[in-house]
Amino acid sequence: xxxxxxxxxxxADIDLIDILWRQDIDLGAGREVFDYSHRQKEQDVEKELRDxxxxxxWAGEGAEALARNLLVDGETGESFPAQFPADISSITEAVxxxxxxxxxxxxxxxxxLTGTESPFDLEQQWQDxxxxxxxxxxxxxxxxxxxxxxxxxxxxxxxxxxxxxxxxINQNVSLHQASLGGCSQDFLLFSPEVESLxxxxxxxxxxxxxxxxxxxxxxxxxxxxxxxxxxxxLNGTANDTAGPELPDPxxxxxxxxxxxxxxxxxxxxxxxxxxxxxxxxxxxxxxxSGLSLDSSHSPSSLSSSEGSSSSSSSSSSSSSSASSSASSSxxxxxxxxxxxxxxxxxxxxxxxxxxxxPEYSKFCRMSYQDPAQLSCLPYLEHVGHNHTYNMAPSALxxxxxxxxxxxxxxxxxxxxxxxxxxxxRDEHRARAMKIPFTNDKIINLPVExxxxxxxxxxxSEAQLSLIRDIxxxxxxxxxxxxxxKRKLDTILNLERDVEDLQRDKARLLREKVEFLRSLRQMxxxxxxxxxxxxxxxxxxxxRPYSPSQYALQYAGDGSVLLIPRTMADQQARRQERKPxxxxx
DNA sequence: TAGAATTGTCATAAG
DNA sequence: GACTTATGACAATTC
Numbered sequence: 132x133x134x135x136x137x138x139x140x141x142x143a144d145i146d147l148i149d150i151l152w153r154q155d156i157d158l159g160a161g162r163e164v165f166d167y168s169h170r171q172k173e174q175d176v177e178k179e180l181r182d183x184x185x186x187x188x189w190a191g192e193g194a195e196a197l198a199r200n201l202l203v204d205g206e207t208g209e210s211f212p213a214q215f216p217a218d219i220s221s222i223t224e225a226v227x228x229x230x231x232x233x234x235x236x237x238x239x240x241x242x243x244l245t246g247t248e249s250p251f252d253l254e255q256q257w258q259d260x261x262x263x264x265x266x267x268x269x270x271x272x273x274x275x276x277x278x279x280x281x282x283x284x285x286x287x288x289x290x291x292x293x294x295x296x297x298x299x300i301n302q303n304v305s306l307h308q309a310s311l312g313g314c315s316q317d318f319l320l321f322s323p324e325v326e327s328l329x330x331x332x333x334x335x336x337x338x339x340x341x342x343x344x345x346x347x348x349x350x351x352x353x354x355x356x357x358x359x360x361x362x363x364x365l366n367g368t369a370n371d372t373a374g375p376e377l378p379d380p381x382x383x384x385x386x387x388x389x390x391x392x393x394x395x396x397x398x399x400x401x402x403x404x405x406x407x408x409x410x411x412x413x414x415x416x417x418x419x420s421g422l423s424l425d426s427s428h429s430p431s432s433l434s435s436s437e438g439s440s441s442s443s444s445s446s447s448s449s450s451s452s453a454s455s456s457a458s459s460s461x462x463x464x465x466x467x468x469x470x471x472x473x474x475x476x477x478x479x480x481x482x483x484x485x486x487x488x489p490e491y492s493k494f495c496r497m498s499y500q501d502p503a504q505l506s507c508l509p510y511l512e513h514v515g516h517n518h519t520y521n522m523a524p525s526a527l528x529x530x531x532x533x534x535x536x537x538x539x540x541x542x543x544x545x546x547x548x549x550x551x552x553x554x555x556r557d558e559h560r561a562r563a564m565k566i567p568f569t570n571d572k573i574i575n576l577p578v579e580x581x582x583x584x585x586x587x588x589x590x591s592e593a594q595l596s597l598i599r600d601i602x603x604x605x606x607x608x609x610x611x612x613x614x615x616k617r618k619l620d621t622i623l624n625l626e627r628d629v630e631d632l633q634r635d636k637a638r639l640l641r642e643k644v645e646f647l648r649s650l651r652q653m654x655x656x657x658x659x660x661x662x663x664x665x666x667x668x669x670x671x672x673x674r675p676y677s678p679s680q681y682a683l684q685y686a687g688d689g690s691v692l693l694i695p696r697t698m699a700d701q702q703a704r705r706q707e708r709k710p711x712x713x714x715x
Numbered sequence: 716t717a718g719a720a721t722t723g724t725c726a727t728a729a730g
Numbered sequence: 731g732a733c734t735t736a737t738g739a740c741a742a743t744t745c
Binding site: 578606607609610611613614615617618 | 732733734735736737738
């Protein structure tokens with residue numbers, strides 16, 4: 132229904148306009164005072180439109196009262212043992228102290244010396260060892276070793292990540308101490324049984340490999356194996372109860388908080404949760420973000436679009452797209468293109484802000500919500516506000532909007548009446564002021580066209596003022612809607628980001644556990660290798676060397692040496708100091 | 716009736 | 731400098 136049709140309105144309206152206009156002039160109504168006085172008049176006009184016959188008394192006493200009355204415009208699949216028995220040492224697990232098979236005992240030649248074993252394999256083994264050494268460089272804390280070393284000797288690999296149901300978690304035992312206990316196990320390698328063995332008198336260095344060996348990469352650098360396998364007494368501090376304190380290559384990978392996380396993740400996974408759910412579960416235990424990530428209630432769970440990226444295009448495109456079609460200013464989504472309040476009927480096509488199309492706009496109409504349209508959105512069902520206060524008071528007088536069926540069946544009068552009820556205040560004002568074009572045009576036309584339009588009509592100051600206000604308010608209304616949608620979208624994106632980060636965290640946690648597992652396996656291999664090599668060594672008398680007096684050392688040139696323990700210890704200390712010095 | 720939610724509006728800053 | 735856009739704040743209204 133075009134506004135032009137109103138040009139043929141009753142003469143009473145014209146008189147009213149004249150009165151209003153004259154009043155503006157009399158009052159010196161400039162732009163600055165227009166908001167108040169003009170609004171009052173607009174209220175009066177609206178009142179008049181509503182009540183019709185009351186206009187006669189408008190200029191009289193009723194005007195004041197009327198003015199008084201209307202002035203109010205205005206994440207992992209691993210399980211971890213909770214307790215860490217004094218056990219531990221993978222060395223012991225991998226290398227039983229008592230027994231070397233007779234075959235081995237009789238074999239006085241080390242594989243290294245005999246060459247019966249592939250040099251490549253040995254190299255690989257040493258490389259593995261070096262890898263572990265590198266791991267020591269990591270800032271690790273002993274608590275991680277508790278997990279890794281916790282597996283029962285019988286099944287060191289397969290069970291060390293499972294939490295035995297009957298295994299009590301001793302909260303009173305510090306993780307650090309537990310890990311130390313683990314280290315003590317390493318020295319079972321050098322048990323009295325072994326030490327009681329005849330010790331070679333020779334204190335000379337026994338090269339185990341040719342110095343020109345190429346099988347061992349020289350880039351390994353000099354490495355003292357004792358750092359890994361020797362008793363802590365030799366390395367420094369000792370703990371009587373918990374065992375010697377050796378730098379634990381795995382310590383610190385898992386601190387207590389990490390243990391909690393992993394345990395929680397395990398729990399969640401055991402419960403059948405996916406990593407995300409696990410994360411959420413975790414969050415329930417540790418939630419201080421204040422952000423609710425309950426996707427079941429979050430619009431983000433329904434949306435799939437990018438979000439903020441779309442927001443950048445909103446402002447620049449808004450005016451052009453909107454202005455290009457003033458009559459159908461609403462785009463598919465978003466608040467862009469202004470549409471007057473009276474265009475509620477066009478909601479099927481119109482949803483929103485210009486150029487700004489966040490996903491949620493598909494289900495979250497920012498204004499003029501039709502509760503029926505929200506029914507498909509459970510979490511929005513509670514949103515069914517009928518904000519009709521923006522309508523003219525006259526529109527509020529009557530009851531609810533007629534159902535669509537009524538519109539179809541109803542007469543033109545009913546349609547007109549319905550449309551009238553849908554009109555915004557500005558539209559009512561424009562109507563009252565006989566603005567000869569639609570609010571859509573007023574709001575959405577580009578400046579040039581807008582000015583051109585204005586020039587086509589002989590408009591009074593009051594009309595021009597109202598038109599400018601309508602344009603300003605209309606644009607600001609769209610801007611506000613866009614702004615709110617953008618804000619909402621930002622929140623949704625942030626929630627999505629948090630979920631993604633939690634997913635990443637869970638994944639990294641799983642990878643970490645896998646890494647620790649493989650590291651532990653590697654360490655066990657190295658320990659076995661060391662034990663095997665050392666056990667095969669024999670002095671001139673054919674007797675094995677005492678682990679308490681000798682140690683194997685990997686030299687920088689690729690050779691493996693059997694050196695006196697004291698020397699090994701010294702080198703070990705030097706090795707330890709280097710990293711510390713670097714830190715300084 | 717209090718409070719949350721929604722929307723329009725104003726003021727202001729910035730482009 | 732006019733115009734547009736973005737946004738915080740406030741008020742009105744509904745539920």
